[in-house]
Amino acid sequence: MEDLGNRLKLMVKTFRRESHRLLQSERTTVHGADGMLMVLQLAMAEVNKQHGREFKVALSDVLMVWKHLLLDKLHLPPPSSAHLENYDLILEAYESFLKRSNTVDLVDICSMYKQLSPLDLNPEEPVSPIQLFEFLSGNIEPSELPDSSVPSTPCSKAKPCSSKVKMAVRRVFCSYLSLLVNSKNDLALALTLDVPSRSLGQQAFTDIKHAAHNNKTSLFLAVTSFVRAIQLGGKGYAPAESDPLRKHVKGLSDFVQFLDNLEEILGEIPDPSICGARLVTAIRAVLVKGRSSGDAVYAAAEETATELKERIRQLHQIQKQAVNGSGTGISPARPKIYAINHATAYGGRDTVKVLMAMLDEEALAPPWQNKADLLSEDQPVLNGAEGTCILTLFRSPEVSAGCSPEPLRNRVQSRLDLLQPKVRDRVIRSQFACTYKDEELPLNRVLEFPSTSQVPTCVHPAPKLKTTAAVDEQSCFDVEDGASDSPAKPTSKSPNKVQSGARRGAALGPRSANVQNTGAGLGSRKKADIQMQSKCNKRKQADSEQHGGSENQPPEKKRPISVKMSGNGTSRAAGKKKLIAGQGKLTSFFRV
Template sequence: MEVLGDRLKVMVKTFRRESHRVLQSKRTTIHGADGMMMVLQLAMAEVNKRHGTEFKVALSDVLMVWKHLLLDKLHLPPPSFARLENYDLILEAYESFLKRSNTVDLVDIFSMYKQLRVMASDPEEPFSPIQLFEFLSGNMEVSELPDPSVPSTPSSKDRSCSSQVKMAVRRVFCSYLSLLVNSKNDMAMALTLDVPSRSLGRQAFTDIKHAAHNNNTSLFLAVTSFVRAIQLGGKGYAPAESDPLRKHVKGLSDFVQFLDNLEEILGEIPDPSVCGARLVTAIRAALVKGRSSGDAVYAAADETAMELKEKICQLHQIQKQSVNGSRMGISPARPKAYAVNHATAYGGWDSVKVLMAMLDEEALSPPCQNKADLLSEDQPVLSGAEGTCVLTLFRSPEVPTGCSPEPLRNRVQSRLDLLKPKARDRAIRSQFACTYKDEELPLNRLLEFPSTSQIPTCMHPAPKLKTTTAAAKECCFDVEETASAKPTSEGPNMEPRGVQQGAALGPRSGNVQNTGAGLSNKKRSRTQMQGKDPNKRKQADCDKHGGSENEPPEKKRPSGVAVKMPSKSVGKASSKKKLIAGQGKLTSFFRV
């Protein structure tokens, strides 16, 4: 009687031979018992999150649903205890994950076996559903299949390598090789992204997961498309600066570069045995980099690499013998039409078939007896930063909920402060601020000029100053001395030299105008300067206008005509209309 291990191998070989009849991809990978339970844990956590709870699930619930899942898919009677109310949603999420990652489980292969059996040598039913249930549940020991948690060589027993670390290291090796065969395997992507450490923790994995969900692609394709756009894309095609993956460019580039190196080995070396050995060596070198020889991970990596090399060589020899036996006495098949001139698409295909056969045997390994070590978050650390638990990676980091812990009174007050209008900063205003019609005057200017309804040449005439500054007095004294240069030719109405007549010129400001004393002195100066020397008259005119050229020009009068002196009231009116320095040009410019 054949043992169960050999029957499982026959079932898987039949599936590989006839998989093109039921599957669209030849690179579909198989989940064993451990992989099925890890996918189930993720499906249950996702359903719990949909119903408002956290992305977590208890180990007891996983074991209960695991038994229901196996019995349901194998069409066996359900257990005596009741199943969870969300079981249908969990089963849907489980099947969706398998389809999205281009994978199948052992129960699916068993269900498709009757349809795929076409050769006479294939047994009608290799084993019963109950036997498969016992095997997947871990209740049946299969001695013929290698147990990755048990050392195979006597020399490895002396090494400080626990079964838990060895199981995690072997899973990483197989995950890297699985990505070469099936790049859509999200489970393999999660186990290899940050092993060895590339500074890609939970936040980086969450950003990749969101990018893959938004683009409806796998995790690996989301990473590679982003890195290719960074490396090859120009300004118009490069990802935006706000892309969350921009924060992890270095780590993602290192990961893609390492996978590119493995792909290069796979495509350039035609011999599957040599190619597989080179691939395993490259993965082992990445895992042990920076570790001492006495480290547990170092010892587990050495032992696993040696075992995988031997297995790849054995599988290659078996495939060579089967191909040579099938071709004996038969002419080689003609190449298919779609395969002509597409040699690059089949580069390394022989090596891929050997890797697929090795991964199939790994899927047929007995399940892990310690379910807590398989699903717990306290697994051994391989990357040096975080645990290798898949549930921890797929769970998004904690984000703020938006609820403020402050009391209601403080929140209301902060809202009122935001709605309260802010006072405008006082800008530095020049003496020409009266011409800025689009701005409101500050409060102090409004108080100083209450009569804003009257708009003369200047928008807001400045009030008169009662006192005269020292600079203004000095300027007036100079003007009086100039006006009384020749005492012998002065008229009888002139006052003696040296007597101060008051401020002849006021300060040049839009806020200050000349006083009454200054106006009377101007009248005397104008009367005295008539009929004098032209040079002195020109100088007096300059003094009269305060040395400014911005005064409105007076009409020319014929010589010999007496100038009518304005009265006191007229002088006040003219003083109001007097423009400040530079005001004439600005006013005429804005009026136009």
């Protein structure tokens, strides 16, 4: 009877060779014990959310349902007669996640083995359900697994003595390679989306998850379709500005660009050994970028890259010997003759088969003994941010309702800031700063001296009268016209005019608070009238001295001419014409 390790590998090889008979896709990947446990945790959290609870689950509950799930799928009697709450819904969510991700677990491979094995061989079941249960539960120590004819994967030898960081780094390497084989693997995309850091945290992953749910696609297709629409869509087909993924364009573009580089390496290099080494080197380069040689992640990436390169080379040699020697194993795909670009369409197919064989061996690795490190939030930091587990990444971020209390430290500090006296900036004031206290005017001053815009519009203003300047000018004109035939007008103001001026001043009211009474205003107005009149008299006196007379007096006239006879026989004497103001001055100026 063969050992357990060889029987597990034989079961997986048979599934990989004959899977096209039962499955629609030849690129279906296999979840190992660790992958099955993480998927179960997500399924239980999803069921809790459907029942109105939070998207989280206790570690003890996951381990209890995990044991019950293995016994149920392997058709073994349950450990107790107690029925778990919502177990049917959890199993349905678990199977739905596997189907949506185009993946299967080891229990499904064991159940499909008899259907996939050739009919003429009629082999017995390679692994019993009890043995598979003990293997997946971690009851069989890795040292008890015997060596097989095929060199065992380095993961099974190095896992017990490896650190938590190395296991996380190895999981990232295998997740990137798994996306090249099966792009629908949502768990692989979640492990690689923000490793290394691309500023794609929990909010970005939630937006991607909602976009994939709305379009009924995988997470990878939601990301690539959005980036392709941004790059090639133009204005007519580009996503709307309100699309939530618009906030993460740079990080998503970097992620898709890196996967495009890996796809380009996969399609251009035909040799699987060289191509696999180039792929591992590219992944290692992005993981160690910006890290020193003494960093734990740097050392783990170097060691893991060396082991994976060597394992890819060994698997390639084994497949070549199987094809060229006995003719058994997986035959290389024969390109169709009628295919136009068959060399390009089938480029990298041999490398994909080698990568699938390596990923199958990774799935057969013993489970990680510390389940708390695998499922809790204490994962090692690989992206430069806080370490988060898969459950936290799939959980939608909580929206702040504004009613949650602030931390005690923040509340104490805000209270101390309020109690601390405020220091005002010292402002340079004038020498009369003692007359005011505040920068703004007090309310009583604002009410006592309202602006013109604050005057109520409902009060009808007094009728406007002629100003004093206009009255004085008219009086000056009347004095200048004294040379005409009309009798001379007095130059001084009459009592009626003084009374009208007083009434006008009383009607307008004081314009400032400095005016105490109307009598003071009337006296100042009289002084202004006297000054204006004196100015007019001085101006007339200066003009008369210059031109020898008053300004409005005409120049010296010639002797009157004899009376002329008009056509109708009447005589008309040349009468004086009344001069307008300033005519005499203009006449003397233009006189030759």
